[in-house]
Amino acid sequence: MSEYRIKGETGEWEVVIGLEVHAQVVSNAKLFSGAATAFGAEPNTQVSLVDAAMPGMLPVPNKECIRQAVRTGLALDAVINRWSRFDRKNYFYADLPQGYQISQLYHPLVGPGEVEILLDDKDENSVKQIGIERIHVEQDAGKLMHDQHPTMSYVDLNRSGVALMEIVSRPDMRSPAEAGAYLRKLRSILRYVGSCDGNMEEGSMRADVNVSVRKPGDEFGTRTETKNVNSVRFVMAVIEHEARRQIELIEEGGKVAQETRLYDPDKNATRSLRSKEDAHDYRYFPDPDLLPLELTEDFIADCKASLPELPDDKRKRYEGVGVTPYNASVLTAEVETARWFDALLEAGAEPKQGANWVVAELFGALNRRSETLATTGISPQEAAELLKLVADGTLSGTLGKQVFEIMLETGDAPSKIVEERGLKQTSDTGAIDAEIDKILAANADKVAEYKSGKVQLFGFFVGQVMKAMAGKANPGVVNERLRAKLD
Amino acid sequence: MSVNADQVRHVAKLARIAMSDAEVEKMVPEFNNILKWVEQLGEVDTDGVEPLTAVIDNELRLRDDVVNDGDCRDDVLKNAPEAQHGFFAVPKVIE
Numbered sequence: 175m176s177e178y179r180i181k182g183e184t185g186e187w188e189v190v191i192g193l194e195v196h197a198q199v200v201s202n203a204k205l206f207s208g209a210a211t212a213f214g215a216e217p218n219t220q221v222s223l224v225d226a227a228m229p230g231m232l233p234v235p236n237k238e239c240i241r242q243a244v245r246t247g248l249a250l251d252a253v254i255n256r257w258s259r260f261d262r263k264n265y266f267y268a269d270l271p272q273g274y275q276i277s278q279l280y281h282p283l284v285g286p287g288e289v290e291i292l293l294d295d296k297d298e299n300s301v302k303q304i305g306i307e308r309i310h311v312e313q314d315a316g317k318l319m320h321d322q323h324p325t326m327s328y329v330d331l332n333r334s335g336v337a338l339m340e341i342v343s344r345p346d347m348r349s350p351a352e353a354g355a356y357l358r359k360l361r362s363i364l365r366y367v368g369s370c371d372g373n374m375e376e377g378s379m380r381a382d383v384n385v386s387v388r389k390p391g392d393e394f395g396t397r398t399e400t401k402n403v404n405s406v407r408f409v410m411a412v413i414e415h416e417a418r419r420q421i422e423l424i425e426e427g428g429k430v431a432q433e434t435r436l437y438d439p440d441k442n443a444t445r446s447l448r449s450k451e452d453a454h455d456y457r458y459f460p461d462p463d464l465l466p467l468e469l470t471e472d473f474i475a476d477c478k479a480s481l482p483e484l485p486d487d488k489r490k491r492y493e494g495v496g497v498t499p500y501n502a503s504v505l506t507a508e509v510e511t512a513r514w515f516d517a518l519l520e521a522g523a524e525p526k527q528g529a530n531w532v533v534a535e536l537f538g539a540l541n542r543r544s545e546t547l548a549t550t551g552i553s554p555q556e557a558a559e560l561l562k563l564v565a566d567g568t569l570s571g572t573l574g575k576q577v578f579e580i581m582l583e584t585g586d587a588p589s590k591i592v593e594e595r596g597l598k599q600t601s602d603t604g605a606i607d608a609e610i611d612k613i614l615a616a617n618a619d620k621v622a623e624y625k626s627g628k629v630q631l632f633g634f635f636v637g638q639v640m641k642a643m644a645g646k647a648n649p650g651v652v653n654e655r656l657r658a659k660l661d
Numbered sequence: 662m663s664v665n666a667d668q669v670r671h672v673a674k675l676a677r678i679a680m681s682d683a684e685v686e687k688m689v690p691e692f693n694n695i696l697k698w699v700e701q702l703g704e705v706d707t708d709g710v711e712p713l714t715a716v717i718d719n720e721l722r723l724r725d726d727v728v729n730d731g732d733c734r735d736d737v738l739k740n741a742p743e744a745q746h747g748f749f750a751v752p753k754v755i756e
Contacts, residue, residue, distance in 0.1 A: 202726045209731030217747040218737055222730035226737045238726030259714065266677055268751045319748070320755040327755065328748035331737070455675055465721035466714050 178349030180387070182421045188390045189417040190397070191353050191383070192345035193409070195360060196338050197370035198314065198378035199242045205313050205337035206233030206276065213376055217330040225335040227271035232463055235260075239337035240467065242369035243283050243311050244477045246339060249367045249484055250306050252287025256469050258310075260461045268329055269316040277340075278310035279458045283467065289343075289363070290486060291355040296500045298493075304356045305344035314338050339370070345384065345394065350410035357381065357406050358507070362485050366509045380404045383437075385416040386430070395420070396430040400437050400444050412437050416444055488512055496526035501533045514547050514554055521558030528561060535575075539582055551585030560588040568592070570599050572645055601648040606639070606655050609647070613638045614659065624660060632656065662700065663693045 179186040204211055207224035224231040247254050259281040262274040285308055293300040316334035320327050341360065347353045361372040361379060372379050381404075386397035398420070400412045420430050435444040483491070485506045492502040492515075505515045511532075518528050536557070540550060560581065564574040569592065580591045592598050600606070613635060614621055624631045639652050664672075669688050673680045680688070738744040743751075 203724070203728050203730075207731070208724065208727060208729040210728040216734075218734045218749075219747075220731045221734070221737045223733070223736070224730070234722060234724045236726055237723035240723065264675075268749075268754050318754065320753060322748075323745070323750065323753075325753055326743070326745070326750040327753050328745065328750055330748055455671075457675070460714070465719060467721050 178351070179390070180417055180421060183425045185389065187387045187417070187421050189348060189350075189413060190345050190386045190388065190394055191347035191349075191413055192397075193343045193347070193353060193356065193384070194382040194399075195341040195343075195357070196314075196380050196382075197246075197341060197364055197372075199239045199311075199337035199339055200369055200371060201236060201238045201242065201337060203236055203238075204335040205236055205239050205311065207335055209335065211336050213378075215332055217328075218332065220332040221334065225271070225331055227273070233276060233461075235464070235467065236337065239311060240283070240469075241473075241477055242337075242367075243309060243339050244469070244474060245367050245481060246341075246364065246369045247284035247287060247309055248474075248478050249363050249481055250284075250287035250289060250309075250341075252306055252309065253285035254469065254474055255281065255283055255285055256474075257281065257466055258283040259466045260311075260464045261458045262461045263312075263456045263458055265456060267315070268327060269318050269331075269334070271316070271331065271334065275313050275315065276461055276464070277312035277458075280460070281466075282308040282310035284309035289356060289359055291352065291359050292503065293352065293355065295503045298499050302346075302352065304346045304352075307342045307344050309339050309341050312338050312340060345386075345397075350413045353383075353413055354406050354410045357409060359485070362507055362509070366482055366484055366512075368482075374404050374406070377404060381409050383409055383412045383416070385413055385420070387417050387420045387424070395424075396432050398430065398433055398435050398444075400435045401447070403437050408437060408439055411439075411442055412444060415442060419444070485509075485512070492525065492529065497529040498526075501529040504533050504537075505529060510547055517554035518558050521555045523554075523558040523561045524565065527565070528558070531557075531561060535578065539578070543582065550582070552581055556581065556587050563588055563592065567601065567648055567650070568599055569597065570645065570649055573597055573599055576645075597646065599646050599648050600643070601651045603651060603655060606643070606647050606651055609639050609642045610635075610652075610655055610659060613642060621660070632660070635660070662696050664689065664696070 177188075179188060181187075199205075201211060203209065204222075204225060207222040209222040209225055210220045212220065224233060244254055258278060260276050261279045263277045263279065264274040266273055287306040289304045289306060291302050291304060292298075293302055314333050314336040316329055316331040318327050318329055322328050343356065347356055361374075364370040364379070365372045370379060374380065380402050383400045383403055384397045385400070386395040388395045398416060400416060403409050403412055416435070423430060431446075434447045436447050437444050489502045489506045492505060493499055497505070504511075506512045515529070515532060518532065519525060536552070540546060560569075560574065560577060563569045563577070564571060569577060577588050577591050577597060580586065580595070581588060584591070617635075617638070620631055620634065624635075635656055636649070636652055639656070640647055640649065666685050666689055669685050669692060670680070673685070734747060738747070738749065741749050743749070
């Protein structure tokens, strides 16, 4: 893959990108209280007196949130810090009743790790490692609504205190495509691990995008941070837009200010958030309400033992049993797809054929019908049964496609469809011979032409026999018997 | 270390405390006295001493992932200067 460069007035520029991803941890209760985390509840019904920051309330960490962050760190091959600590990040905003966010600045739970991305899905060798600097655990803020009242903002604290993992990458990405691949890969890993549902639309995963530009080989330039971008597409758009803005600014003799910006998807532009400048003096200090978090080796070992097979390992395993690299990467991108394919293999499907069938036939049909694996009535076991019927010659390829269409329509099992509709392919030489004799007798002129050298007519005879037998004859047997009679 | 009037104003602003110029002027020497007092700790030789993280020798207790709190909206909203439709209602803060 060629290097991504932006052409400016003064030459080519390189873009340097780092991402801070906020991932909402999957847990029943909040990070420091026993209130529920479920999405979509009535406003302020999932708020404890801790979350509302009533005086004298004390935070007690939720073990599951810590466990999920540690599992995530292990899945990213990261250092797990046996000793970490919570700090207060101080600022005032209407969605933050405490007046500070409990976070981890000085001693995060998870240290350096990495994410492997493929720059090209079809090329096993296009691997690039994106460094993870750290993962820390922190509280989410509440939600503000500005459109419900002409002069008031409404505050819902249901989300206040829900656990977030902030996953901070190194500035290792060099193009919007790399950032997109990194985000998709990270989301995939989180969903395999089950520590975050990765749902960017509901806000359970959002990214702060750090962008700077430089002439290739120069030192890093000054970066800007665009906050709270909530889709892969928008992250890529922010990078492109922000890089061009910075290049124009520098080439006109200006200087990039290190600042926070906001992305407006409607205008596809970022704008400065200068009014928040003061708020950046966060005056972090260790939270005196919380002792240091110390992990035992047993706890970490349990976290490790609970990890499922991760996308890269799965992809390599599929390739090891004959699946093409492209199919393996498609099948492992989403955990639901991978689980479905695993069930297909478990039900006895041949891996290479099974993968081809899922990626080409099944996904094609689901797309056409606006369905997904979750909504289709076809189970991996039924699909394996269908593949087996085709593989062992019970169904011809054409009949296999017909049965598949009927499965999509009715949700019936292939064996039932074959039986009820009499679709079974026959290798009964008696029946096939009888049809062949009829066809040859009815086409005596063509038989003569064939015998005098017009051999391409062979296909015509095969077609006639198949047609007469409604596609149910085994094409191999038809070929063999025809040859015996004609040659 | 010492602070001037501008730094006192800055800290007051971060803490959302309104102060008159007279109050700021009065606060400058008070701040500096406190800083001087704390600075005396620097005279102690702490080479090889681990930073103290807590004064009680205790481990951080963790909670099980069980929902056993919340669902007390009336209590939560009781002290709010204004609440509407189950929300806290605050002066508009959109930028």
